[in-house]
Amino acid sequence: MSLNTLAQALVSGALLGCFYTLMALSFSMILGVTRGLNLAHGDLIILGGYLGYWLWSGSGLHPLFLVPVAAAALLPLALVWHWLFHRLPEPRELSSLVLTFGLSLLLQNIMLALWRGEYRLIASESLTGSLGLGGLRLNQGRLIVAAAALLVVGGLFLGLTRTRWGRAVRATSLDRDAAALLGINVDAATRTTFLLAFCLCGATGVLFATLHYLYPAGGIELTLLAIVLTIWAGVGRLRSVLAAGILLGVIEALTLAWSGPRWRELVVALMLLGSLLARSGGLARGWSH
Amino acid sequence: MRYRAWIGISLVAGVLLVLPPLTGFHPYYLYLVSTALLFGTVATSWNLLAYAGQISFGHAAFFGLGGYGAALASLAGLSPWLAIALGGGIGAVGAAGIGLASARLRGAYLALATLAYAEIWRGIAHNWTAVSGGGAGLIGIPPLPTLAWLPLDFTRGRAGSYYLSVAFLLVAIAVFAGVLHSRLGLAFAAVREEEERAGLLGVHPLPWKILAFALSGFFSALAGGLYVHMVRVVEPDLIFSRYFSILPLVMATFGGLHTLLGPAMAALGLYLVSELLLHPYVPAFHQLPYALALIVVVLYLPGGLATLLPSPRPSPQRGEGTQHGAT
Numbered sequence: 001m002s003l004n005t006l007a008q009a010l011v012s013g014a015l016l017g018c019f020y021t022l023m024a025l026s027f028s029m030i031l032g033v034t035r036g037l038n039l040a041h042g043d044l045i046i047l048g049g050y051l052g053y054w055l056w057s058g059s060g061l062h063p064l065f066l067v068p069v070a071a072a073a074l075l076p077l078a079l080v081w082h083w084l085f086h087r088l089p090e091p092r093e094l095s096s097l098v099l100t101f102g103l104s105l106l107l108q109n110i111m112l113a114l115w116r117g118e119y120r121l122i123a124s125e126s127l128t129g130s131l132g133l134g135g136l137r138l139n140q141g142r143l144i145v146a147a148a149a150l151l152v153v154g155g156l157f158l159g160l161t162r163t164r165w166g167r168a169v170r171a172t173s174l175d176r177d178a179a180a181l182l183g184i185n186v187d188a189a190t191r192t193t194f195l196l197a198f199c200l201c202g203a204t205g206v207l208f209a210t211l212h213y214l215y216p217a218g219g220i221e222l223t224l225l226a227i228v229l230t231i232w233a234g235v236g237r238l239r240s241v242l243a244a245g246i247l248l249g250v251i252e253a254l255t256l257a258w259s260g261p262r263w264r265e266l267v268v269a270l271m272l273l274g275s276l277l278a279r280s281g282g283l284a285r286g287w288s289h
Numbered sequence: 290m291r292y293r294a295w296i297g298i299s300l301v302a303g304v305l306l307v308l309p310p311l312t313g314f315h316p317y318y319l320y321l322v323s324t325a326l327l328f329g330t331v332a333t334s335w336n337l338l339a340y341a342g343q344i345s346f347g348h349a350a351f352f353g354l355g356g357y358g359a360a361l362a363s364l365a366g367l368s369p370w371l372a373i374a375l376g377g378g379i380g381a382v383g384a385a386g387i388g389l390a391s392a393r394l395r396g397a398y399l400a401l402a403t404l405a406y407a408e409i410w411r412g413i414a415h416n417w418t419a420v421s422g423g424g425a426g427l428i429g430i431p432p433l434p435t436l437a438w439l440p441l442d443f444t445r446g447r448a449g450s451y452y453l454s455v456a457f458l459l460v461a462i463a464v465f466a467g468v469l470h471s472r473l474g475l476a477f478a479a480v481r482e483e484e485e486r487a488g489l490l491g492v493h494p495l496p497w498k499i500l501a502f503a504l505s506g507f508f509s510a511l512a513g514g515l516y517v518h519m520v521r522v523v524e525p526d527l528i529f530s531r532y533f534s535i536l537p538l539v540m541a542t543f544g545g546l547h548t549l550l551g552p553a554m555a556a557l558g559l560y561l562v563s564e565l566l567l568h569p570y571v572p573a574f575h576q577l578p579y580a581l582a583l584i585v586v587v588l589y590l591p592g593g594l595a596t597l598l599p600s601p602r603p604s605p606q607r608g609e610g611t612q613h614g615a616t
Contacts, residue, residue: 028504087588093397094344095587098538101346102583105535113573168428220531224408227401258447266412273405277390 008136009253015138015146017249019211021242022149023204023222024229025156026197032173032235033186033193034085036096040104041226042219043111044198046203048074049214050111053120063122063210064148071202078198082191111216119213122206141146145207152203156196157238169193172234221265224272231275294549298462305455309448319447321564322557326454327512329556330532332540333461334508336552337468339541341501342481343388344396347403348509349533350387350410355380356517356528357414357421360417360430363518373514380510381503383410388502392495395484407534414525426524430517457515458553461508462495466549468504477501502568509537518604536560536579543582555582 025040038044048070055066082101088095130137160166168189171179180186180215209215229248233240249269255267305326312318335348361375363369391402421427433449435441442448468474478495479487480501488494509527513533517523537552544555559578567575 037401084584084588089587091396094400097346097397097400098344098542099584099587101535102539102580102587105531106580109574109580135538167498217526220408224405260418266409266416269408269412270404273390273402273409276394276402276405 004136005257009248009257011136011138012142013250013253014246015142015249016211016253017246018146018149018153018242019154019204019207019245020225020229020248021056021245022200022207024226024233024241024245025153025225025238026200026204027175027223028230028233028235028241029169029193029197030081030085031230033169033176033190034088034096035092036085036088037093037100037227038081039100039223040107040219041100041201042222042224043104043107044077044201045205045222046214046216047107047111048202049122049209050115050120050205051202052206052209053122053214054115056122056124063206064144065066065189067148067203067206070206071199074198074202075195077275078194079191081198082194082214085194086190103140104223107217108216115216119214119215120209121213122209126211141210145211148203148207153238153242156200165189165192188250196226221268224268228272228275229269231272231279297550298459302455302459306452309443309451314442314446314448316447319451320519321561323447323451323454324516325557325560325564326451326458327516328459328536328540328560329553330454330461330512331509332537332544332552332556333458333465334505334512335537336541336544336548337461337465337508338501338505338548340465340468340474340481340547341477341498342484343498343501344400344538345386345403345505346400346538347405347534347536348405348505349529349531350403350407351380351384351506351509352513352524352533353410353414353525353529354383354506355513356523357363357427358510359514360427360517360523361420363430364427369431369518373511373518374382376514377507377511380513381507383510384506385503388499389495392498404534407529411525411529414529420522421525424525426522426527428522430521430523432521433518447519453515454512457508457511462549462553464504464508469549473497473596474501539579539583539586542586543616556588 023045027038030036030038030041052063052066052070055061055069056063060077081103084099085096088099118156124141130139160170168179168184168186169192170194171182171184172186172189176186179189212218225248229241229244231245232247252264252267255263305322308322309319331348331352331438334351335345338345355373355376357376358379358483359369359372362372362375364606367375387403387406391399392396394402415424417423433444433453435444435449435526443452468477476487479490479492482499484494511527517528536556540556540559541552543559544551544553559582563575563578567577
């Protein structure tokens with residue numbers, strides 16, 4: 001592998017990492033406020049992607065305009081998920097896994113029924129150009145996606161650290177009972193977290209559909225990636241999530257450069273198993289801000 | 290309760306044995322019921338593992354290992370009977386492997402590890418083209434041979450695999466019943482309820498966990514081996530599909546965790562309702578019952594999944610006596 005290929009892989013990996021950060025944040029936010037793992041996370045992103053594709057192929061609008069539309073379209077599902085997660089029995093982590101395993105199956109079936117399992121890509125011409133930068137060639141679409149992801153992550157960072165709402169959400173994830181005793185409306189904080197996280201899923205989905213082909217069973221890989229990132233970064237640590245996301249993106253880009261796309265899914269699953277075994281205390285150990 | 294359970298088993302077994310002649314050895318119905326019985330076997334083996342407190346999200350790994358093992362052995366010229374048994378052994382080893390590797394993981398994290406394990410095998414099957422045939426898989430797997438000493442109708446075509454799947458389910462149930470009524474069952478329950486205290490009392494948890502994984506993997510892999518001899522092809526996305534991880538979990542939790550017959554009953558009921566009543570009319574939504582059953586169990590089952598994990602304090606309903614009954 002030449003130095004140029006390596007540099008190319010590192011840069012495109014870092015760009016992809018910004019996108020992964022965006023994807024993992026919504027998973028980690030829900031885990032934070034509910035202690036529930038949403039295994040249907042990737043399927044929701046794919047659903048957002050399919051909605052984006054459907055609107056794009058119908059209207060021909062620039063994909064970036066469709067990001068807010070797909071984000072808003074998932075809001076009703078956020079309320080359903082919130083209702084279900086609110087009723088989870090103990091142990092919450094395990095019962096949320098079981099519940100969302102079923103929901104993931106349901107979403108996949110709905111997508112299969114609506115889009116018949118065909119591979120779809122938002123192949124907008126406005127995203128296909130590439131820019132040269134000192135010998136490196138950067139795909140314009142990837143740059144836009146990375147910029148959009150960074151923008152959202154930055155906005156979320158400000159929202160969580162600088163606003164009353166953000167303090168309420170962080171307090172709820174740290175200790176739900178203590179937060180409630182201090183007069184924080186934990187239910188409202190949880191509900192708004194779900195609404196925001198689902199908006200992010202929808203938005204992520206449209207961005208994803210411009211990078212990768214969509215297919216109904218493709219969600220599991222995204223869910224596994226989100227879990228890997230959450231294990232690496234700990235819950236609620238925004239800067240660590242960004243660092244972990246970029247690291248993961250670079251690892252993936254290097255895997256692709258070395259051995260081709262066939263090994264991608266296997267590497268993701270191996271990373272998940274390895275991370276779980278290495279961190280056998282569970283996710284809760286990294287619970288801080 | 291126990292007598293009623295045995296009467297129930299005998300009745301259902303009797304119906305299952307006379308079903309093929311009654312349907313005139315109809316290939317489609319035999320295939321359908323055989324598949325339901327195989328799911329019943331996998332659900333029973335899932336439940337055996339859950340009895341030892343280990344919740345698996347990756348039984349597709351064991352099912353698929355059995356499938357690939359049996360398919361490769363059959364294609365290499367081994368008799369399908371031996372090939373299926375060999376597949377069972379491979380599944381048992383594969384299951385013991387993940388049980389050993391994830392010895393320190395509990396609850397949700399063990400579940401995630403098993404989920405990753407199934408995805409890893411799917412990835413290996415996709416990439417190890419020389420052995421697994423890659424994404425296209427393997428074709429030309431022979432059917433089960435007929436037996437000369439039995440009437441031809443009972444062993445040829447779908448009927449042979451049908452009777453073998455009945456046998457697998459009955460053996461799996463018998464083994465689970467044996468476990469429940471032996472010291473092994475007590476050890477499993479001790480590992481499930483109070484892992485640390487069991488260790489202090491001299492029941493070292495790890496060997497029992499690995500044994501539970503191996504037993505569970507063995508029966509799931511037998512089912513997988515028979516399945517590939519029924520459909521006669523094997524592909525990574527078919528046999529390592531998450532479908533084979535979700536369905537046993539749904540069936541066992543819906544039928545009643547830790548009960549002897551619940552998972553098998555739920556497997557037959559849910560699978561046949563889905564395939565016979567929903568598939569012809571609303572094909573896109575024929576998997577709806579599984580998702581709904583799961584949601585109902587998680588949200589409304591008394592005690593929920595808490596019975597799976599060490600409880601903070603002992604509860605009287607969970608004594609040994611109540612767990613032996615059927616459904």
